[in-house]
Amino acid sequence: MMAGSVTNAVAAARAVTARATGTPFLVRCGIGISGLLAMLVAWPVSLTGTQYFIPLTLLAVYPAVVPRGRGATLAAMVVVTGWLVDTAGYGASVELWRVLSIASLLYLGHTLTALAAVLPYDAVVNLEVVGGWLLRAAAVLLVSAVLTVVTLALSADLAGGAFLVATLLGILGAVGATVLIARLLRRA
Amino acid sequence: MVPPLPPEPEQFAGPAWVPTRALGRAVLLTGLLLLLGVALGRVDLVLLAAPFAIGAAASLRRMPRSAPELTIATGDEHIVEGGHVDASLTVTNPDVIAYDLVVVRTRTSPWLKLEHADRPFAISVPPDGWHAVDLPGDANRWGRQDVGPAAARVAACGGLLACRPVVVPARGVRVYPVTDPFKATEAMPAAAGLVGNHRSRRPGEGGELAGVRPFAPGDRLRRIDWRVSLRTRDLHVASTLSDRDAEVLLLLDVLGEVGRSGGVAGGASVLDTTVRAAAAIAEHYLQRGDRVSLLEYGATARRLRAATGRRQYLTVLEWLLDVRPDPVEGDDDYANVFGFHHVSSDALVMVLTPLVDPRSADMLAQLTRSGRYVVAVDTLPPDAAPGNRGQWTPLATRLWRMERENVLGRLREHGVPVVAWAGSGSLDLVLRDVARLASAPRGR
Known part of the structure; x- marks a missing residue:
């Protein structure tokens, strides 16, 4: 019984591999790589290469295999947890390059998962679809990178005013999110 | 009194656009990171939420309002088996925002070999524009071959909103049978008797x-x-x-389908041979000014009344597209399948039959007995054999073949010429026999 189901699973996997096309595969590779890099940057360096990193790796790669599931949300939360553990637990300092990398990789993983969720693995893909998608993601990343640099510089200048900046930005973000949800509810 | 306004279809159709899991993820992560940032006083956590918030806001600043339109085009040209088909799927975007990703997929008839038709296509469509996916290919077998049903699923706003699938029904491509060249130089059996005092204008x-x-x-x-x-x-x-005014009745035995059709380039099944031979015979006699009618020997007994000319030839081709197996279940009574009153007494009846069903042989014998001029065209493929079900199958097949030969012999004894269809000139010999028979006194 068990052997039969394993054989069926192997046969199904072979059929999927035989039919898969290049572009959706590359998109899924992108999800896996960005997830893995985000884990590497977020979690403490001392954890890299140990057996504790194996579940993190699996968790990072899982959304690439099942982009329609909740794996991407879970992986992003684990990355944020790692960042909190490293900065609050291990006492690592908040460095600009790490914030920038984690934010960019998380968003890249998120948007590529959104693409892979609607893109069948065996599709004949017009390249302008992926090109346009990546261009929009790049524009968003550019704007948020500028915001990150400016904000971190500001908080460094204010020296201790980080709490104030966080509160202000947080309130602004919360207002934006509320407006967004209200618009969506009105449409529905 | 003010008449009530007609209801708008959108009011009942429910929202065509639904949020995806990506939107839920973006909102959840943004909210969670903002909350943590404010609670812990960490600006870096707020900054981690920034791309999600900016991306969602930029994507959702304008939302789609109308559903996409999908159309299947198949071209209207005259397609013969083995010919080229130009099908296409067109997605139209009537909205003011672009469709970031449209996944279009379609089913097609197994006899249409269209390029990549078994795969979904991922395209993008600009606002107020359209995008066509071409599906060139070949039609491998006669009949009404479907392209569709096709479905399109659209993702807009950076994948944060998705449309419910739009499905359109199939569109048929008419593929006409390829006609083997057929020439019969022999005279019609009943032509002389039908000329009478009236000359044809043809x-x-x-x-x-x-x-x-x-x-x-x-x-x-x-x-x-x-x-x-x-x-x-x-x-x-x-x-x-022309002083010929004979009627040719093509009687198509559709009680069953035997053999595996391999399309225009492969082996022919019974119905393939039947349809192609019927088209060739009809073309030949219609060109010579004869009247041709068609009749199915099956449950529904479809009929095409006798007429002449090119118009009738096109009608015959159209009629042949709908030929399919039409078995009569659980009824051994031949009279219930088929009535004699459909067959004109002066017509040359060409029966295209595989002679597999015993009722077909009975029908042939009865037709001959009733004084019709009958020619049986054997449409059974030479390599037709039942599937191998055990060690006795080859023996049983041989027995069945011998029994069939026996039936053919008995039919010939009754005066029914049976000839295998072999295209050009295959019927000359038997037509000569029929013409000779016709010159003899009729009746028994």
Whole structure:
């Protein structure tokens, strides 16, 4: 019984591999790589290469295999947890390059998962679809990178005013999110 | 009193656009990171939320309002088996925002070999524009071959909103049977008796002079009018009116399908041979000015009434597209399948049959007994055999073949000529026999 189901699973996997096309595969590779890099940057360096990193790796790669599931949300939360553990637990300092990398990789993983969720693995893909998608993601990343640099510089200048900046930005973000949800509810 | 306004269809159709899991993820992560940032006083956590918030806001600043439109085009040209088909799927975007990703997929008939038709296509469509996916390919078998149903699923706003799938029904491509060249030089059995006092108005082989015209390729040499040709120093022929007015009834045995069809390039099943032979015979006799009618020997007994000319040829081709196995279940009574009153007594009846069902042989014998001029065309593929179910199958197949040969022999004894379809000239020999039979006194 068990052997039969394993054989069926192997046969199904072979059929999927035989039919898969290049572009959706590359998109899924992108999800896996960005997830893995985000884990590497977020979690403490001392954890890299140990057996504790194996579940993190699996968790990072899982959304690439099942982009329609909740794996991407879970992986992003684990990355944020790692960042909190490293900065609050291990006492690592908040460095600009790490914030920038984690934010960019998380968003890249998120948007590529959104693409892979609607893109069948065996599709004949017009390249302008992926090109346009990546261009929009790049524009968003550019704007948020500028915001990150400016904000971190500001908080460094204010020296201790980080709490104030966080509160202000947080309130602004919360207002934006509320407006967004209200618009969506009105449409529905 | 004000008449009530007609209800808008959107009010009942529910929202066509639904949020995706990506939107839920973006909102959740943004909210969670903002909350943590404010609670812990960490600006870096707020900054981690920034791309999600900016991306969602930028994507959702304008939302789609109308559903996409999908159309299937198949081209209207005359397609013969083995010919080229140009199908296409067109997605139209009536909205003011672009569709970031449209996944279009379609089903197709197994006899249409269209390029990549078994795969979904991922395209993007600009606002107020359209995008067509071409599906060139070949039609491998006669019949009404479907392209569709097709479905399109659209993702807009960076994948944060998705449309419910839009499905359109299939569109048929008419693929006409390829006709084996068929020529029968023998006279019609009942032609002489049908001429009567009325001359046909149709040009063709006959005795009544219609006029003199210049020689054209295909004219018979004995039709050359030498006197006119000498006078004008150009070859001229005397054209005549047809004095043939015979009816040919093609009776198609559709009680069952035998053999595996391999399309135009592969092996032919019974129905393939039946349809292609019927088209060839009908073309031949209609070109010669005869009237041709068609009748199915099956449960529904479809019928095409006798007529002549090119228009009838096109009607015959159209009629043949709908030929499919039409078995009569659990009824051994031949009379319930088929009525004699459909068959004109002067018609030449050409029965295209595999002679697998015993009722077909009975029908042939009865037709001959009732005094019709009958020719049976054997449409069974030479390599047809039942599937191997055990060690006795080859023996059983041999027995069945011997029994079938026996039936054919008995039919020949009854005066039913049975000939295997082999295209050009395959019926000449038997038609000569039928013509000779027809000259004998009728009735028994």
